[in-house]
Amino acid sequence: MLNALSPTSVVASRAFFPPLLAAGFLLLLVVLASLLYGAGPVSARDAMAALMANGTEEAWFVVTELRLPRTIIALVTGLALGLAGALLQSMTRNPLAEPGLLGVSAGSGFAVALAILLGATTATLTTLVAQLGALAGCALVIAATRVQGLGNDPVRLVLAGATLTGLLLALTSMLMLMDQRAADEIRFWITGSVAGKPLSILWATLPSITLALVLIAIAARPLAAMALGEKAAVGLGHHPGRIRFLITFTVALLVGSATALAGPLIFVGLVVPFIARAFSGPDIRKTLWLCVPVGPAVVLGADVVSRLIAAPAEMPLGVITALIGAPVLLAIVRAGRMPSL
C-alpha cells in the first residue's frame, strides 16, 4: 500500500518510520502495563513473576483469564475506532468527522439497547445488530453531508451529529424505563467499558474486522486520490462512488464491532487520527498505518488509567476517553483554522 519514498521526496516528507516504530514501542509498554496493573488483586510484581512463568497460580489466573482478554478486547476496539475515524474524516474531508461525535456509535448503541430489551443475548447477534445500527448512523451522516451548508462546515456537521446523538440517547433512556433487568444491562454497557467482556464477543467481531482490513487495503489508494477532488480521482482511473460506498460499509463494520466490544465510546475516533496525522502528514495511507499502533495504545492506555485512577474501584472507560477527547476537540476547534483534508 505504501509507495517507497523516492529520493526527491526524502528531504521533504516527514520521517514516517520513526514515529511508527515509536508508537509500536509505546503500544508494547501499554500492553505490559495492562497485564501488570489493576483488574484483580494481584500486584505488579506478582503479575510479572507470573509472566516469567514462576508466579503463583492465582497470579497466573488473574493475568491470563482477567487481564489478557480485557487487553485484547481493548486493543481491537482501539484499532477499529482509530481506523474508522481516519476513514470517515478522509471521506468527508472533515477533521471533526468522528463516528462517536456524528452519531454513528449512538446509532449502533441504540440498536444494541433495543436488542438487549428484546432479549438478545448471543454475541453474534449483538455484533450484527451493532453493525446494522452503525450502518444506519453512517447513512444519516452521509445524508447530512449532502445537505447544503452542512457538508462543507465541519462544526455544523458535528452539531448535527450531537443532535442525533442526543436524540438516540434519549430514545435509549426510554427503552431503559421499560424493563428493569434490561436497563441494568444497558446502563453497564452504554457507558463504554472493556471490563468483564467475554471473549465470545471478540470471536464474533473478528470476521468483520478482518473483512474491514481487507476492504481498507483495497480502498486506501483510491481514497487517497479522492483527496485531490472527485474529478481528479476519476481522471486517475478510480470510481469515487464505489469507493465511498466501500468506505461507508467499512466504517459501519468497524464501529459496529467496536460498539459490540466496548459500548459506544466517543472521541477515540477523533483523538487517534489526530495524533496519527500529526506524524503522517496529509496522505491517508500513512495515517491509516499509524492508526494501527496508536488506536490500540490510546484505548488500552485509557483502560489502564480507568483501573488505577479510582482503585480499587474502576472508572468506566467511556468516562476516561471523554476526558481525554474533549480537550482535543476543543483544541482543534479553537485552532481557528481547521486543517483541511
Add this chain to the structure above:
Amino acid sequence: MSLTETSTLMAEYITLAHRQFIVAENLSLRLPPGKVTAIVGPNGCGKSTLLNGLARIHALRDGSVLLDGKDIHRLPSKEVARKLALLPQDNTAPEGLTVADLVRFGRQPHQGWMAQWSKEDQQAFDQAIQAADVAELAGRALDTLSGGQRQRAWIAMAVAQQTPLLLLDEPTSALDLGHQIEVFELIRALSGQGKTIAMVVHDLASACRYADHMVAMKNGTIIEEGAPAEIVSPELVQELYGVSCDLIHDPATGSPLLVNVRRNR
C-alpha cells in the same frame, strides 16, 4: 521524452445534459493528433461540459465518445487513465501535500493493487517534474506555491500519467498574465513532445496564440472549427460574444489579434 504511441479521441453525435437541461446536443468532434485544440465560447456555452464529456467525467445522454475507436464508457476507467490524463478545474489538495506527493499520484493508473513504486514509476516521475519544471519545488507544500507554480505541479501529475492525450479545463483561469504564459508555454512544450491536447480556454486571445486548432461553441453547438488564423474573424467574435472588434495579425507570431473591441452601437 517522446511518445511512441498516439491515441485518438473523438465524440460522435453526443448529447450532454445537467438533469433536465440539455447543455449540448448532437455534437461531433475529433481532436487532431499531436495538436493543441482550444475550446472557446461565452460563459455557459457548454465548453467545460463538453471537455468533461470527452474525459468520461460527465455522463452522455446520447451518442458516444470513442477512445482509439472504442466506447470510452465501456473501457475500464484505469485503462482510460493510461491513455487520457485530465486536469480538472475544481481540483483540491489536502494541506501540506507536497509537489512530489502530488506528482506521484499520476502513477496510480500504472500501478497494480499492491504494487510498489517501480523503476518505471520513478522514471516517469523524474521526467514529469522536469518537463513541468517543478524539480526544485518537489519538496514544497502546494499551499505555499504561487498559482502558476501550483498549476504546473498539477500538470506534472498529469504528465506522470504518460498518456498520449491530455485534457485541461481552464488551466489558466485565476492566474495573472505572467503565470498564464508560464502555463501556456508548458502546454506548447508538451504538445511538441507529441501529446494530443485539448483545453477549455476562457480568453480568446490566448487561444489564438497557443492553439493549433480552435473549436468555437455557442449555446451548446460548435459554430466554427479550424486553425485560429483561418476561423477567427470579427464576424465570429460578434457571434460568440456580441461585441465588435477589428482584427490584425501579431507582427511577431502571425496569430490573429483582436483590437478595438467594443460594444455594439
